[in-house]
Amino acid sequence: MERGKFLFRCLSVALVFALTLNPVFAQNRNANLRVTVVDQTGAAIPNARVTISKQEQALTASERGEANFMNLAPGKYQLQVSADGFAPRTVKDVNVRAGANSVEVKLDVANVQEEVTVGQDKREAGTDPRGNAFATVLTAEQIAQLPDDPEEFEQALRNLAGPGATFKVNGFRGGKLPPKSQIREIRFRTNAYAAENHESSFISVDILTKPGIENWHGSFNFGFRDESLNARNAFAPKRAAEQNRRFGFEIGGPLWKKHTSMFLSADGVNSYESKTILAALPENLFNDTVRTPWRTLNLNARVEHLLTPTHTARVEYQRNATRRDNNGVGNYDLPERGYTTDSAEHILRFADSGAIGKKLFNEVRFQYRQQGVGIDSLSNATTIQVLNAFNRGGAQIASSRREREIELADNLDLPFKKHSVRLGFQLEASNYNSNELRNQNGSFVFSSLDAFRAGRPTTYTRRNGAGKIEFDQNQFGWYAQDDWRALKSLTLSFGARHETQTNLNDPNNLMPRAGFAWSPFKKGNTTIRGGAGIFYDWFASDTYEQALRVNGQRQSDLIIRNPGFPDPFSGGSSVTLPASRIQIDPNLRMPYIAQMSFGVDQTLPSNIRLMSQYFYRRGIHQLRGRNINAPIGGVRPDPASGNITQIESSANSFNHTWFVNLNWMKMGKFMLGASYVLSKTTDETDGALSLPADNFNLRGERGPSLMDTRHRFNILSTVRLTKSLSLSAIFNASSARPYNITTGFDDNGDTIVNDRPPGVSRNSARGAGQWDLSSRLSYGFSFGKKPESQTAGGARVRVIRGDSDSGSMLGMIGSMPGADDKRFRAEFFLQATNVLNHANLTGFSGVQTSPFFGQAIAALPGRRIEMGMRFSF
Numbered sequence: 001m002e003r004g005k006f007l008f009r010c011l012s013v014a015l016v017f018a019l020t021l022n023p024v025f026a027q028n029r030n031a032n033l034r035v036t037v038v039d040q041t042g043a044a045i046p047n048a049r050v051t052i053s054k055q056e057q058a059l060t061a062s063e064r065g066e067a068n069f070m071n072l073a074p075g076k077y078q079l080q081v082s083a084d085g086f087a088p089r090t091v092k093d094v095n096v097r098a099g100a101n102s103v104e105v106k107l108d109v110a111n112v113q114e115e116v117t118v119g120q121d122k123r124e125a126g127t128d129p130r131g132n133a134f135a136t137v138l139t140a141e142q143i144a145q146l147p148d149d150p151e152e153f154e155q156a157l158r159n160l161a162g163p164g165a166t167f168k169v170n171g172f173r174g175g176k177l178p179p180k181s182q183i184r185e186i187r188f189r190t191n192a193y194a195a196e197n198h199e200s201s202f203i204s205v206d207i208l209t210k211p212g213i214e215n216w217h218g219s220f221n222f223g224f225r226d227e228s229l230n231a232r233n234a235f236a237p238k239r240a241a242e243q244n245r246r247f248g249f250e251i252g253g254p255l256w257k258k259h260t261s262m263f264l265s266a267d268g269v270n271s272y273e274s275k276t277i278l279a280a281l282p283e284n285l286f287n288d289t290v291r292t293p294w295r296t297l298n299l300n301a302r303v304e305h306l307l308t309p310t311h312t313a314r315v316e317y318q319r320n321a322t323r324r325d326n327n328g329v330g331n332y333d334l335p336e337r338g339y340t341t342d343s344a345e346h347i348l349r350f351a352d353s354g355a356i357g358k359k360l361f362n363e364v365r366f367q368y369r370q371q372g373v374g375i376d377s378l379s380n381a382t383t384i385q386v387l388n389a390f391n392r393g394g395a396q397i398a399s400s401r402r403e404r405e406i407e408l409a410d411n412l413d414l415p416f417k418k419h420s421v422r423l424g425f426q427l428e429a430s431n432y433n434s435n436e437l438r439n440q441n442g443s444f445v446f447s448s449l450d451a452f453r454a455g456r457p458t459t460y461t462r463r464n465g466a467g468k469i470e471f472d473q474n475q476f477g478w479y480a481q482d483d484w485r486a487l488k489s490l491t492l493s494f495g496a497r498h499e500t501q502t503n504l505n506d507p508n509n510l511m512p513r514a515g516f517a518w519s520p521f522k523k524g525n526t527t528i529r530g531g532a533g534i535f536y537d538w539f540a541s542d543t544y545e546q547a548l549r550v551n552g553q554r555q556s557d558l559i560i561r562n563p564g565f566p567d568p569f570s571g572g573s574s575v576t577l578p579a580s581r582i583q584i585d586p587n588l589r590m591p592y593i594a595q596m597s598f599g600v601d602q603t604l605p606s607n608i609r610l611m612s613q614y615f616y617r618r619g620i621h622q623l624r625g626r627n628i629n630a631p632i633g634g635v636r637p638d639p640a641s642g643n644i645t646q647i648e649s650s651a652n653s654f655n656h657t658w659f660v661n662l663n664w665m666k667m668g669k670f671m672l673g674a675s676y677v678l679s680k681t682t683d684e685t686d687g688a689l690s691l692p693a694d695n696f697n698l699r700g701e702r703g704p705s706l707m708d709t710r711h712r713f714n715i716l717s718t719v720r721l722t723k724s725l726s727l728s729a730i731f732n733a734s735s736a737r738p739y740n741i742t743t744g745f746d747d748n749g750d751t752i753v754n755d756r757p758p759g760v761s762r763n764s765a766r767g768a769g770q771w772d773l774s775s776r777l778s779y780g781f782s783f784g785k786k787p788e789s790q791t792a793g794g795a796r797v798r799v800i801r802g803d804s805d806s807g808s809m810l811g812m813i814g815s816m817p818g819a820d821d822k823r824f825r826a827e828f829f830l831q832a833t834n835v836l837n838h839a840n841l842t843g844f845s846g847v848q849t850s851p852f853f854g855q856a857i858a859a860l861p862g863r864r865i866e867m868g869m870r871f872s873f
Helices: 002-026 122-126 150-161 449-454 541-549
Strands: 031-038 049-052 057-060 066-072 075-082 089-096 100-106 135-139 166-169 183-189 204-209 217-226 243-256 260-280 285-308 311-327 339-356 360-377 383-386 390-392 397-416 419-438 443-446 459-465 468-487 490-501 510-518 526-536 555-561 581-584 592-604 608-627 644-666 670-683 711-720 725-734 770-785 809-814 822-833 841-844 856-859 864-872
Touching: 031 049, 031 075, 031 089, 049 066, 057 066, 066 339, 075 100, 089 100, 150 183, 150 711, 150 725, 260 390, 260 856, 285 339, 383 449, 419 541, 443 449, 468 541, 490 526, 541 581
Parallel strands: 031 100, 100 809, 166 204, 383 443, 581 644
Antiparallel strands: 031 066, 049 057, 049 075, 075 089, 135 183, 183 204, 217 243, 217 864, 243 260, 260 285, 285 311, 311 339, 339 360, 360 397, 383 390, 397 419, 419 468, 443 459, 459 555, 468 490, 490 510, 510 526, 526 592, 592 608, 608 644, 644 670, 670 711, 711 725, 725 770, 770 822, 822 864, 841 856
16 A cells, blocks of 8 residues: 555656646747637647648648647748648738737638648658548537437447447547537547557547637437337337436536636436346246336536647546446346446546647646446345256345546657657556455356256355455556658658556566558559557456455355255265365466558548458467366365466467448538458457366367457448438448357366367357447527627638737637528437347357257347437527
């Protein structure tokens, strides 16, 4: 604990240093000009191209739509501003005085088919690792056509991104995704080998929220659905009662014009759904539905402040609370198996980004996260599990858990002629305090219904001991990256990252990475990319926690083979093992992924973009569980111990992935995005605590991963039918996932019922493919005239001169004709998931003794229809 306190003090000092360093170095007496490029709604336009006259200097705007021209001579300048999908604009006679100056330029959506490109050469743009060429972008208009329900919205993004995608909101991981009305754009990035990335995912999803605007604005929305328009689940005996009521409210605007803006929002859901139960009881087949209520309330407050003309700071607070009842019920689990979870999460974030001196650009992020989770069972009765037939008795969980995490990250950009260097670090410090009791009254496992009728359990297990535990875990990574423009058409990227963490004695984790981007033709429509790199993964805190808790001293597992029933100690042939435990291999290594890829990006006529990439990934030192005290010839190596589940880094994984992505967009009319993924994933374990069928033949565990979906196909389309009417559709299809086949018996006597038939490999069976079509129809209209102060009527310039010595700003507001001059907007929508009510089967049984062997016992929800509205002001 003293080490934890010391680390917290170091973090505080480092944060204060970072906050004070940035503004101090940003101050200078030269003439500086900050250009902010926004659209008609006031949302920033990232990666806009801004060219200034006299010096003919061209810059690409940041993700906040800002381009900062430093060390200018006082005088009059001309700006040329352009961005993909917007009409270019020239702003003349920009009067730049000594000191700080600020200009805001508004761009209209392009109304011609061919867009004008100003500034960056197309081959340079296509090979810029930090530009749009490495990303697929969803704009605010396209985001508006995605589902309104928060969970369905997040699921739609995950379907579009593919498996394993990582999500960041304004650079931060974790927390809830913001409401879609707050999102400026979503970027699906494929720059996998940047040294700043910890994760090895094919796709990273960067979500950028809208910055503060000039005037106060807000909205409220609600949505409603119930069973009256829903379809019956394929495994429900009748259409079950369901209801979903959700709401959202947000308001934002300037607290101090041109300096400080604030944003507040709240959203919540009050819902109950129905889970299907299909179980084979000794006397009959049980098929019913059970109501699963849940409610959530999310609060968010965000303040943005202009610290200096080149620095913007953002402070954000989130509170996310959720309660879910009747968890654990459904499929084979009868209603008494339910339990309730209550969680409350608090997140405090701070970010600052801007120039340091004349050339450097720095970004610092700080996050504090605290979460409390409580779990309570409906019943603590002894559990009876008849393999893939039915499960009854209590869930036997009593848990309270508190997590506190601090993250501090910094990225520094240093331009050197043809080199763009980025340096940075990421520090995470966590504290975990939990008290967990599971299976305190024991569980019986029966191999089949016949064994249950005869009263012959295979095993009886019970966990004994106290469950309270507290520990710290700290993680640190630092990196250096150089993007070298060797030629106008060729960029070479080299980088390295190093990571280390406590609770694992393996500090030598260096990750070299390299990549290239080449545009071989003068038109710049073709870009060839490739790269390779190493990615280490953290030793998960929950795995470490289990090893600490069930170590044979705090807690241990009592296991009886062939026990009596209902008294486990009454069996005449029963064998009671000594206490069982979990431990960590003293030679445990940090797992890592070696990855390489090659791809082509082609721009076609009519604003069509086609991208194709191949990835190969090999996982080394992957974590698995192994019972090192399993019997050999009926004799255990350590007779004084029961099962010893050792966490080892001895598994491997292999993945081949090829994906094709097509995007076709006409701004203001329609957008079509389609992707196909062909993938094969082989591994040797299902998780760090998953045990093999044969603990002494680990090679025999190699087989398809449980996530091995060979084919995936996604289409997202939006079309504006009229000025007020829009229609969108999302189609997802995937091939069958694998599942494991087991005999249902403990054939090798290790007390784990996961033995497979002779000649059958792990995860060798396949379920059924799935497909789904969702759609959203919206009708919106605007009314009421804005106040004169908010109306953008014609191109005009307003100049405010301040004292250059005091750092006051020169403001210029430019607006284009045709901006929306309405004060209010109302939108009504109707959205449906699984429109065609296709039965997507899940829960295939692989236990040979089960009456459901080889069959599905559940399905994803059928058609659901929701209606709602949004009112903006």
